[in-house]
Amino acid sequence: MDSILNYDHPFVCSDAVIFSIHSYEPDSYRKLPVPKLCVALYKREETPYKDFWCLPGGFLNIDETPEENIKRNILKKVSIYDCYLEQLYTFSQIDRDPRARTISISYLGLIPEEQSHKLDCNWFDIDFKDNNLQFVNNDLFLTEKNLGFDHADIIRYAVERLRTKITYSDVIFHLLPERFTLTQYQNAYEAITDEKQQTANFRRKIIGSVEITNDIATSKGHRPAKFYKKRNVK
Amino acid sequence: MDSILNYDHPFVCSDAVIFSIHSYEPDSYRKLPVPKLCVALYKREETPYKDFWCLPGGFLNIDETPEENIKRNILKKVSIYDCYLEQLYTFSQIDRDPRARTISISYLGLIPEEQSHKLDCNWFDIDFKDNNLQFVNNDLFLTEKNLGFDHADIIRYAVERLRTKITYSDVIFHLLPERFTLTQYQNAYEAITDEKQQTANFRRKIIGSVEITNDIATSKGHRPAKFYKKRNVK
DNA sequence: TGAATAGTGTCTGTGAGACAATATTAT
DNA sequence: ATAATATTGTCTCACAGACACTATTCA
Numbered sequence: 210m211d212s213i214l215n216y217d218h219p220f221v222c223s224d225a226v227i228f229s230i231h232s233y234e235p236d237s238y239r240k241l242p243v244p245k246l247c248v249a250l251y252k253r254e255e256t257p258y259k260d261f262w263c264l265p266g267g268f269l270n271i272d273e274t275p276e277e278n279i280k281r282n283i284l285k286k287v288s289i290y291d292c293y294l295e296q297l298y299t300f301s302q303i304d305r306d307p308r309a310r311t312i313s314i315s316y317l318g319l320i321p322e323e324q325s326h327k328l329d330c331n332w333f334d335i336d337f338k339d340n341n342l343q344f345v346n347n348d349l350f351l352t353e354k355n356l357g358f359d360h361a362d363i364i365r366y367a368v369e370r371l372r373t374k375i376t377y378s379d380v381i382f383h384l385l386p387e388r389f390t391l392t393q394y395q396n397a398y399e400a401i402t403d404e405k406q407q408t409a410n411f412r413r414k415i416i417g418s419v420e421i422t423n424d425i426a427t428s429k430g431h432r433p434a435k436f437y438k439k440r441n442v443k
Numbered sequence: 444m445d446s447i448l449n450y451d452h453p454f455v456c457s458d459a460v461i462f463s464i465h466s467y468e469p470d471s472y473r474k475l476p477v478p479k480l481c482v483a484l485y486k487r488e489e490t491p492y493k494d495f496w497c498l499p500g501g502f503l504n505i506d507e508t509p510e511e512n513i514k515r516n517i518l519k520k521v522s523i524y525d526c527y528l529e530q531l532y533t534f535s536q537i538d539r540d541p542r543a544r545t546i547s548i549s550y551l552g553l554i555p556e557e558q559s560h561k562l563d564c565n566w567f568d569i570d571f572k573d574n575n576l577q578f579v580n581n582d583l584f585l586t587e588k589n590l591g592f593d594h595a596d597i598i599r600y601a602v603e604r605l606r607t608k609i610t611y612s613d614v615i616f617h618l619l620p621e622r623f624t625l626t627q628y629q630n631a632y633e634a635i636t637d638e639k640q641q642t643a644n645f646r647r648k649i650i651g652s653v654e655i656t657n658d659i660a661t662s663k664g665h666r667p668a669k670f671y672k673k674r675n676v677k
Numbered sequence: 678t679g680a681a682t683a684g685t686g687t688c689t690g691t692g693a694g695a696c697a698a699t700a701t702t703a704t
Numbered sequence: 705a706t707a708a709t710a711t712t713g714t715c716t717c718a719c720a721g722a723c724a725c726t727a728t729t730c731a
Contacts, residue, residue, distance in 0.1 A: 216502075216504075216505075217505045218452075218454050218455060218502070218503065218504075218505060219455050219503055219505055220452050221452060221453050221455060221546060268450075268452070269452065269453055269546075270450075270452075271450075271451045271452060271453055271544050272537070272544075274535055274536070274537060275533070275535050275546070296532065296533060298530065299509070299530065299533045299548050301508055301509050301548070302508070303506070303508060310505050310506075312455060312503075312509070312548070314533050314535070314546070390683085391683085391684085392682080392683075407720095407721070407722070407723080408683085408684075408685095409684080409685065409686080409721095409722090409723085409724095410719095410720060410721055410722080412684075412685090413719080413720080414719080414720075428681090428682075428683095428729075428730085429681090429729090429730065429731085430680065430681060430682085430729070430730045430731060431680075431681040431682040431683075431728080431729055431730070432681080432682055432683045432684085432727065432728035432729045432730090433682090433683080433728080433729065434682080434683055434684090435683085435684095624710085625710085625711085626709080626710075641693095641694070641695070641696080642710085642711080643694095643695095643696085643697095643711080643712065643713080644692095644693060644694055644695080646711080646712090647692075647693080648692080648693075662702070662703085662708090662709075662710095663702090663703065663704090663708090664702075664703045664704060664706095664707065664708060664709085665701080665702055665703070665707070665708040665709040665710075666700065666701035666702045666703095666708080666709055666710045666711085667701080667702065667703095667709090667710080668709080668710060668711090669710085669711095
């Protein structure tokens with residue numbers, strides 16, 4: 210037993226890909242009409258990868274679980290104190306960290322737009338150009354090469370997981386407010402898949418997962434939408 | 444940087460849930476007519492969990508990847524030198540190993556029946572009683588409590604993953620021989636899901652994933668089945 | 678009234694599920 | 705012929721996709 214206790218073993222860390230949807234209303238500071246899937250990044254201030262943009266995360270202490278660790282680190286690095294989180298994949302290329310041998314337990318996180326705007330955190334819209342991700346925050350434009358470590362790989366993997374998962378689960382509700390219009394729902398879906406849906410078909414597909422409320426959206430110059438909420442029955 | 448290099452950090456290990464399908468032909472040493480999903484276990488010879496049955500796995504060295512590590516350990520502990528493997532989940536309860544703080548990167552493995560019989564390895568049929576797994580190898584009967592560590596949790600998780608995955612992917616072919624009858628295919632599917640399929644419907648569902656060969660099975664007293672193989676086009 | 682967005686109707690094809698029937702082999 | 709397993713046919717229903725249509729608000 211003691212023999213295992215002092216052999217040279219890898220370090221463990223966590224990294225989280227936290228997504229939100231940013232809508233950019235026409236009356237917003239930007240004129241982009243398309244809702245975008247976006248990700249929370251922070252700029253590293255130490256070597257290695259100083260000044261590169263990274264996913265929030267950090268080294269796992271001996272007395273904490275990876276879930277506790279990632280929560281601690283997303284609060285510290287992107288100011289998010291609460292969001293949906295699920296384990297994604299464990300990345301373990303030998304050379305993924307130049308400081309030491311590390312493996313990273315990655316997490317997928319989701320947070321609704323309204324909450325995301327309240328945080329001291331840099332959100333980057335994700336553009337899917339060919340097969341390469343690009344990241345945009347106002348005037349800041351990043352490619353995969355501007356990200357530290359293997360974090361572009363992790364984000365790519367997280368996008369795939371999210372796209373798959375919205376087809377058979379309810380996770381998309383973690384990106385929506387408590388009450389939402391079906392257009393908001395469809396916008397979120399399209400932002401994730403990067404594919405337009407036909408409204409009538411889309412609504413038939415998802416109508417069973419929501420229930421209508423008595424609230425009605427305010428709008429200008431057109432018919433206002435009804436608000437829905439997640440249906441909680443199985 | 445050096446500061447990270449000597450802090451007390453968790454150990455990393457791997458564990459593999461390797462499945463096969465055992466058919467038990469009526470002329471076999473057993474009279475069970477139902478094909479069974481089974482899992483490769485070995486009996487631990489050291490503390491902790493001495494004499495408990497465990498998944499093959501071991502501690503990750505500083506210079507190997509988890510994939511290399513799990514391959515090394517399944518060869519050492521259940522004599523499997525080659526099989527399909529994919530990462531499953533990383534288990535990390537604080538107290539999962541009484542020796543030290545460890546996290547385990549788990550893998551899902553699949554191996555066809557003919558290969559499984561050639562190995563020096565104990566295969567346990569899995570019975571799904573209520574919500575509790577039971578494991579049977581001839582006269583040996585195990586419940587979840589006879590397994591070491593959190594390995595019953597890991598097996599449970601692996602079964603779920605496998606059940607989900609056969610509905611949208613081709614992984615089931617890793618449990619079948621190169622050439623197989625559609626009855627073999629259906630048997631494997633039913634062993635995994637623990638649910639009977641209607642043959643006509645099942646065949647229509649999967650017929651696009653296979654192509655027929657010129658070979659015909661040998662059989663006694665009834666119509667022989669045609670052999671199929673995996674269709675390799677996309 | 679018209680612009681703008683919300684929301685619905687209909688047709689078609691595909692595929693799953695239930696159930697019944699036919700086909701082919703060895704004895 | 706019969707037993708035993710392989711293999712196919714038919715009907716129904718649910719749902720996805722394409723596309724055209726109607727509804728409601730404010731200016």
